[in-house]
Amino acid sequence: MQEMPRITLKPTQSALIVIDVQPVLMPSIHQGDVLTERIRFLARIARLLEVPVFATEQNPSRMGSTVDAICELVADPAPFSKMAFSGGGCAPFMDALKASGRGQVVLVGVETHICVSQTAQGLLDAGYEVVVCPDGVSARSLERHKLGMERIRDAGVVPAHTEAVAYEWLGTAEHPRFREALSIVKQHP
Template sequence: MPLIDPARALLLVIDVQVRLMPAIADGAGVIANTNRLAAAAGLLDVPALFTEQNAGGLGPTVPELAPEPGAAFAKMSFGAAQAPGFLDRVGDRDLVVTGCEAHICVLQTVFGLLDAGRRAFVVADAVGSRRPENRDAGLARMAAHGAEIVTTEMVMFEWLGTARHPRFREAVKLIK
């Protein structure tokens, strides 16, 4: 089924780190939409995993997202799927992917996930790069190779499935 099933999903937040985000075009928008998705994931029992690229150089995940203890995966490789233990952490879940940079770490991680047989949903309004043309090229290349390009609202409403969902009103408040 092409819809994102919350029972099979995992929110993957790639490298939204304190020293990187000031350089990202519309970094505030990437953080805001990732925060909405993280809050919705919490409401709907969708697990989340955060990666941190070279945390010694780029710092931890931004405080606005404050991952749970143990929810950050340290890596040095640009593609997280190539890092030892990463695929074990994500299991066979479908990945809803946000983060930076779209044309480097997001792209290489998504390609690794696709190569490993996982479904990847890349959230266009929650990924960024230092230059918009790099972001756009990364999204186009991922789509051409099998990633599904979605938006924050698409993900949230697919996770909800119905206006009768018991957490519908709480989730909708995250969008408005």
């Protein structure tokens, strides 16, 4: 197990990546509705604080596009189509991330033990600081989710709750967008 890096998330340095939150997958995901709300919460905060929100879609011709509740919060360009299980295996996605100039990546989506884990490790290998939100990722079973989080953490990825990420991006209650952010927090308990 690697020593945990210390990451202080900054909205000017971060990007939020939503991995494969697609209609065919979500009904079989453990607490899929709750997960969608946590992802929507963090994406709303990201948009408020001008953190780019990117999304990947696994084989969208078969699995469908990103669910509407999330897709409306994704930055241009539209979600990136991929066949690889790692978002890092999607060249257009990596090009857009690099072009954003952001060195910190916060990951949410499905499935923890497959695409989230492989994307996190690929981003680490590419030199990014990576945070995964355990309440913002899931799998078809709680056991798969837990095993995925163990592997992610053992790889040196930092876990952080979606609300912790939001407050870290804000930094202070004196942030000019704090009241708007607090309203979003209250809408997504």
